Amino acid sequence: MGDKTHDYENHAGDYSELGMEGTQYLAFRDIPTLIQDHAGSIKSVLDYGCGAGRSTRFLKRLGFDAVGVDVSQEMLEQARSQDGSGEYHLVPSGQLPFEDAEFDLVFSSFVFLEISRIEEIESVLREMKRVLRKDGTVIFVTASMEASHGDWVSLSYAFPENDKPLRSGETVKLLIRGIDVVLYDYYWTDADYTGAAERAGLTVAQIHKPLGSPDDSIEWRDETTMSPLAIHVLKN
Numbered sequence: 001m002g003d004k005t006h007d008y009e010n011h012a013g014d015y016s017e018l019g020m021e022g023t024q025y026l027a028f029r030d031i032p033t034l035i036q037d038h039a040g041s042i043k044s045v046l047d048y049g050c051g052a053g054r055s056t057r058f059l060k061r062l063g064f065d066a067v068g069v070d071v072s073q074e075m076l077e078q079a080r081s082q083d084g085s086g087e088y089h090l091v092p093s094g095q096l097p098f099e100d101a102e103f104d105l106v107f108s109s110f111v112f113l114e115i116s117r118i119e120e121i122e123s124v125l126r127e128m129k130r131v132l133r134k135d136g137t138v139i140f141v142t143a144s145m146e147a148s149h150g151d152w153v154s155l156s157y158a159f160p161e162n163d164k165p166l167r168s169g170e171t172v173k174l175l176i177r178g179i180d181v182v183l184y185d186y187y188w189t190d191a192d193y194t195g196a197a198e199r200a201g202l203t204v205a206q207i208h209k210p211l212g213s214p215d216d217s218i219e220w221r222d223e224t225t226m227s228p229l230a231i232h233v234l235k236n
Contacts (some may be wrong), residue, residue, distance in 0.1 A: 020054070020058070021154070021218075022152075022153040022154030022177070022178070022218060023152045023153045023154035023155050023223060023228055023229075024154055025216065025218065026210040026211075026212065026223060026227065026228075026229055027109055027110070027141045027210075027229055027231075028055070028058055028109075028141075029210060029216070030208060030210050030231065031058075031062075031107075031139065031231070032062060034139060034206070034208060034231065034233055035062075035105065035137070035139070037206075038137050038139075038205050038206065038233050038235070039104065039105050039136075039137040039139075042064065042104035042105050042137075043064065043065055043104055044064070044065050044067075044102065044103045044104050044105070045059050045064040045065065045066040045067070045103060045104065045105045045106070045107055046066075046067055046069065046096070046098070046102075046103045046105070046106045046107070046128075046131060047059055047066055047067065047068045047069070047107050047108070048069055048096075048106055048107070048108040048111060048124070048128060048140075049069070049070055049071070049108050049109070049110070049111030049114075050068030050069060050070050050075075050076075050079060050088065051070055051072070051075045051078075051079070051110075052075050052078035052079050052082070053068055053075075053076075053078065053079025053080075053082055053083050053086065053088065055068075055107065055109045056068035056079065056083065056086060056088070057082070057083055057086075059107060060083075060086070064105070066086075066107075067087045067088075067089070067103075068086065068087070068088045068089070069088070069089045069090075069091045069096065070088070070089075070090065070091070071090070071091060071092065071093055072090075073090055076088050076089075076090055093115075093120065093123075093124065094120065094123040094124045094126075094127045095127065096127055096128075096130070096131050098131045099131070100130055100131065101131070101132065101133040101134065101136075102131050102133070103131050103132055103133065103136065104132075104133055104136055104137070105132075105136060105137050105138075105139065106128045106131065106132055106136070106137075106138045106139075107138075107139050107140070108128075108138070108139075108140040108141070109140070109141040110141060110142065110143075111124075111140065111142075112124070112140060112142050112188065112193065113142050113143050113185040113186055113187075113188065114185065114186065115186060116169065116186050117169070118168070118169065118188070118192055118195075118196055121188070121192075121193070121196045122196040122199050122200050123200075125138070125196055125197055125200035125202060125234075126200040126201065128200075128202075129200055129201050129202055129236055132236045133236070134236060135235070135236060136235075136236045137205075137233065137234065137235055137236070138197075138202060138232075138233070138234040138235075138236075139231065139232070139233050139234075140231070140232050140234075141229060141230075141231050142188070142193070142229070142230055142232070143172075143185060143187075143228060143229065143230065144209055144226075144227050144228055144229055144230040145187075145189055145190060145230070146226050146227065146228070147172070147174075147228040147229070148162045148166065148172050148174075148187075149226075150221070150222035150223075150226055150228055151221045151222045152221055152222060152223060152228050153177070153218060153219070153220060153221055153223065154176065154177050154178060155174055155175070155176060155177065155228060156174065156175040156177060157172065157173070157174050157175075158175075159173040159174075159175075161173045166187040167187070168187065168188055168189055168192050169186060169187070169188070170186070170187050171184045171185065171186060171187070172184065172185045172186070172187050190207055190230065193230075193232055194207075194232075197232070197234050201236075202234040202235065202236060203234060203235045203236075204232065204233070204234055205233045205234065205235045206231075206232075206233040207230055207231070207232050207233070208230070208231040208232075208233065209226075209227035209229065209230050209231070210227055210229055210231065211223060211224055211225070211226075211227055212224045
């Protein structure tokens with residue numbers, strides 16, 4: 001998967017402990033509503049880039065038949081240890097061991113920001129489209145274009161390397177507070193993602209940027225006025 005920016009071999013255990021608290025809560029809070037609004041009645045879900053299985057378990061709790069795939073054996077071992085009855089597959093980037101039109105929904109969280117080339121993002125989206133049924137939906141969560149400018153509950157972008165105007169494909173350094181893991185993500189704009197989706201044959205239905213609410217019972221920082229996340233909803 002392009003350059004290796006996330007050290008999963010050493011941090012798989014940390015990721016498995018990472019819950020849906022703080023800033024990450026915003027990545028999942030609105031997913032049930034987005035599914036209801038755009039996907040309607042669905043059953044089968046593919047979780048592309050499931051990591052340690054947090055998102056797959058979330059989808060299963062929503063009542064879906066969810067299958068997880070990932071490029072990291074270490075992360076999948078964590079996923080299987082926490083979900084013994086779950087179905088998880090090791091896959092190369094952009095290659096899926098499934099028939100055409102097998103899933104109602106493809107979900108993906110924090111995957112595309114790890115890919116260094118827009119052509120590879122397009123290739124992954126094309127493979128997602130292949131396994132999606134007609135009228136199916138892709139929902140993916142990624143960093144917003146504003147992510148590096150905010151003061152967030154669970155993420156810190158306060159590194160001198162980020163003090164410059166970002167261009168598509170450049171790396172952004174960040175720290176996950178709490179587990180103290182430093183990552184390097186790739187910066188892509190909404191237009192980059194939209195272009196890749198359209199070239200892959202998918203239609204952009206919505207780009208949702210979730211904001212923190214007083215109802216969330218979290219002491220938000222900048223999350224109430226700007227979003228560190230962008231949730232893209234695509235239709236087949």
